[in-house]
Amino acid sequence: MTQISEVRDTGRFPSRFREAEDRGRRIARAIFLFADIDKDVDETLMERLGNALLERDELGAALAEAMRLPAGDPDRVTHAQIGEALSAAPDVPRELPPALRALLDHATTVPDWVDWDRVERGAAAYRYLGRNSGDVLTLLSLIGGYRFGGPSDLLVLTGGLTGGTTLRRLGETTKWSHAVTRAGGLRPGAEGWRLTVHVRAMHALVNARFEPRWDTGRWGYPINQADQAGTLGLFDSTVIVGCLGLGVRLTRAQRDDLMHLWRCIGWLMGVSPEWLTDDESVRHRWNHHILLAAAGQTQAGRDLARQTLDAQAERCFGHRGPALERLHQRYERARQASLLTAFMGKDGMRDLGLRRRIPWALLLSLASNTVRYRVLGVLPGGRRRLEARGARMQDRHMASMFRDAPAAVADLPEAEREAAVRR
Secondary structure, eight states, rough: OOOOOOOOOTTSSSSSTTHHHHHHHHHHTTHHHHOOOOOOHHHHHHHHHHHHTTTOOOOHHHHHHHHHHHHHSSSOHHHHHHHHHHHHHSOOSSSSOOOHHHHHHHSOOTTTTTOOHHHHHHHHHHHTTHHHHHHIIIIIIIITTTTTTTTHHHHHHHHOGGGGHHHHHHHHHHHHHHHOOOOOOOOTTHHHHHHHHHHHHHHHHHHHHHHSSSHHHHHHHOOOOOHHHHHHHHHHHHHHHHHHHHOOOOOHHHHHHHHHHHHHHHHTTTTOOOGOOOOOOHHHHHHHHHHHOOOOOOOHHHHHHHHHHHGGGGGGOOSSSEEEEEHHHHHHHHHHHHHHHHHHHHHHHHTTTTTOOOOOOHHHHHHHHHHHHTGGGSSSHHHHHHHHHHHHHHHHHHHHTTSSOOOOOOOOOOOOOOSOOOO
């Protein structure tokens, strides 16, 4: 591997860049248990990550600006226009404001590299993971991501995943992840496609709203390409590694198809093409460098970790008697805390300000997954049965987060039109 000088100039990047590199190196050791990648640091890649902290989804940014234009401006985009255009997809009307037209042209023009058969197989592989995907996403991906400053601090500032809304916000993310992993979900106009474009617009509005008050010199843009690449890695390769750690049997073909699925989702979400890959080893290598570039622990991450874990005891499991319902809620909170300890280890739990638990839930997961995936799953028709059963379990998991409300994602935030006044 070609290396550049050991003398690094990080002064032109946000100050969070590489501020906790030794800590990131320790955390990254877990990657090498599951991935055969070069442990050397590629300084060229690190520089790309530093630059990406100051890069964003420009199509989304243009849409957000158009939504902040004054009423009567012909280029102004409204919430109603976005909703109507998404509902009409893939037959989107041409008579749209330029910013909305440009974003939808991108979202409906499928790249040549997309293989729809692989996308569908990847979605089936995700359903095959069953409850394990939810455990890994909540504990290893989401709470594990709270060990780093920046995105966690933005979530607290925006009110996402905080206070009494924590459980519903978790449910909204789960709703989206299920929509994009159901059969046909990513085809232009399908529910997963529509929700992904909706989330992309929401991210752009968050960027536009908070950038004026955000410490860009410290963190980079509120939602930037480096963090987007890191988030995508939490949904693809991290889920694969986490599920393998829980005893799930995944073939190489399933892993490759899962990576291709999330590459498509990342493209639709507005992640820069340079951070899109369906090569699991490449993603692991990027994740390694993202950890080296990451910021240290902040109080925002500790608060989010505690609230996310506590929210597991608020889920609704549909038992008829309140006593049984409370018992199930307490069990689920304890199970999640036990699994989190297994994922995070002593240092991780200390970083997050959480009490360590005996990892008994890991033993239960290993035992049940060994029987399910390595015995029953290899029987004739076993994989199809696991895919169907896994989808049902994922749907029940999602329903438990919404109580009496229908499963949905958050509405687009209101654009701050006064900020769009031309200076």
